[in-house]
Each structure stands twice: as structure tokens, then as C-alpha cells.
Amino acid sequence: MSVMVYIRLKQKIQSQRNQTIYLRDIAYIEAPKECKQELEQVPLYTVRESDRNIVIVDIFRVIYVLRQHYAQLEIQPLGPEQTIVTIPNLKQSPSYIAVGVIWILLFIGAAMAIMNFHYDVSMEEVQQRVHYLLTGEKVEHPLWFQIPYSLGLGVGMMLFFNHFFKKRINEEPSPLEIEMYKYQLDLDEYVVYHENEVSKESMHHDSSIP
Known part of the structure; x- marks a missing residue:
């Protein structure tokens, strides 16, 4: 049976x-x-x-x-x-020098990207114009508007990526995590497609399998 x-x-x-x-x-x-x-x-x-x-x-x-x-x-x-x-x-112990260099490069790259974006859209002029519309005064550096805006950029990035350092803000996955998940699925599919024949051939000749 x-x-x-x-x-x-x-x-x-x-x-x-x-x-x-x-x-x-x-x-x-x-x-x-x-x-x-x-x-x-x-x-x-x-x-x-x-x-x-x-x-x-x-x-x-x-x-x-x-x-x-x-x-x-x-x-x-x-x-x-x-x-x-x-x-x-x-596993090898991480090189703190390499981590530090990468961190500095990423920090400078992110800062340059934000500054170039603000320059392209004339953000400073927009802030000056908003200050003039609200107060009727022309000021070169409306700090009361620029400082909260700068802090808001950092808070917005934390909310967007749903992390504060290693702590998750809520259970909802961030866009970065979703993209990493999709990437991992594509990578697994690629590995299965390209490695399957090699692995089957290897296991077929493995004398340790009964």
C-alpha cells in the first residue's frame, strides 16, 4: 500500500x-x-x-x-x-579604515547630491521669495525657514527609509528594503538557472549519497 x-x-x-x-x-x-x-x-x-x-x-x-x-x-x-x-x-574582521573611508565618501556624495539639486531648482531664491511673501521683507538668509527645512530633510530621510540607525520605526518595509528584496529574488532566480546543471552533475557523482 x-x-x-x-x-x-x-x-x-x-x-x-x-x-x-x-x-x-x-x-x-x-x-x-x-x-x-x-x-x-x-x-x-x-x-x-x-x-x-x-x-x-x-x-x-x-x-x-x-x-x-x-x-x-x-x-x-x-x-x-x-x-x-x-x-x-x-568571516574576516572588518577593516575600520575601509569602513571609515566608505562612510566619508558616501557622506560627501550625498551632501553634494543634495546641494546640486538645490542649486538646480534655485532653492535659495525660492526660500527668499517665500520669506518675502510672508513678511514683506527681503532677506538674503531667512534662517527661520532654512534651519527647519534642513532638519526636515534628515527627518524625512529617516521616515522614508523607516530606520533610525539600527532601530526600525515601524513594521512597514521601506522602499529600499523592497528593492533589495526584489533584487534578491532576481539573484536567486539567476543562481538557480545557471548553477542548477552544475550542482546536479556534482551531486550525481557524489559518492557520499546513498
Whole structure:
């Protein structure tokens, strides 16, 4: 009698070199309790020193391995068809000099961008004109208007990016986070497309897989 097993692969996991990846690591399993506990222990792949930073585990590989152990299973895959296994390199301590130089460059670049924008739209003249319309006096530097405006730029940027240093202002994602999420999806799709054949070939010849 066949046993129905539902498997949904995870989108992405992280592993270390020489670590064995089991089915429980890359997939959610729905099956009878005894069968589920046994399936969770099935090894799928062992990360080797020769592997690059990314390995793709395909659903067909999962089905192939399970068929070798349990011919009576009726496997129903759901969701993603591949799991991206990232293999991080050894972390190095950050260079504070490099961080400082990058921070200075970004600060100067952002300041120049804001100043050039204000120059292009003649912001100073606009502020002088607004001051004249409200007070009837011509002033070269209406500080009562310029200082709050400058502070408002910083507050507006914090609200736009939804962060105050490392603290999130509210639970709503910022536009930058949404763009980073879209970029990560595109990157994952590219990796799956270009790395899948290499990974399948590598796993096919892996002697550590039963």
C-alpha cells in the first residue's frame, strides 16, 4: 500500500563545508508520524571542500533519493522546485579604515547630491521669495525657514527609509528594503538557472549519497 508524502522545499538554507544535508534541513514534510520521522533523517548531500559558495538541491534529486530508500512512497512536491544552499566563507574582521573611508565618501556624495539639486531648482531664491511673501521683507538668509527645512530633510530621510540607525520605526518595509528584496529574488532566480546543471552533475557523482 502506497503512502502519500507531501514535500515543500525551502527557498534557501545555509550550510557549512563537510556538513551533511538531510531532508529535514531543506524541506517541510507532511506524512504519517512514523514515516515522517524516518524521512527527516534521509541524507541528501554532503557539502564538500571543492564546492563553490552555492549548491542547488533540485526536487528531482530529492525524489530520486527517496525512491532508492522507499519505493512504496507516493511523493507529492509542493512549492519551490529547488533549494539554494549557501556556503559562507570564513568571516574576516572588518577593516575600520575601509569602513571609515566608505562612510566619508558616501557622506560627501550625498551632501553634494543634495546641494546640486538645490542649486538646480534655485532653492535659495525660492526660500527668499517665500520669506518675502510672508513678511514683506527681503532677506538674503531667512534662517527661520532654512534651519527647519534642513532638519526636515534628515527627518524625512529617516521616515522614508523607516530606520533610525539600527532601530526600525515601524513594521512597514521601506522602499529600499523592497528593492533589495526584489533584487534578491532576481539573484536567486539567476543562481538557480545557471548553477542548477552544475550542482546536479556534482551531486550525481557524489559518492557520499546513498
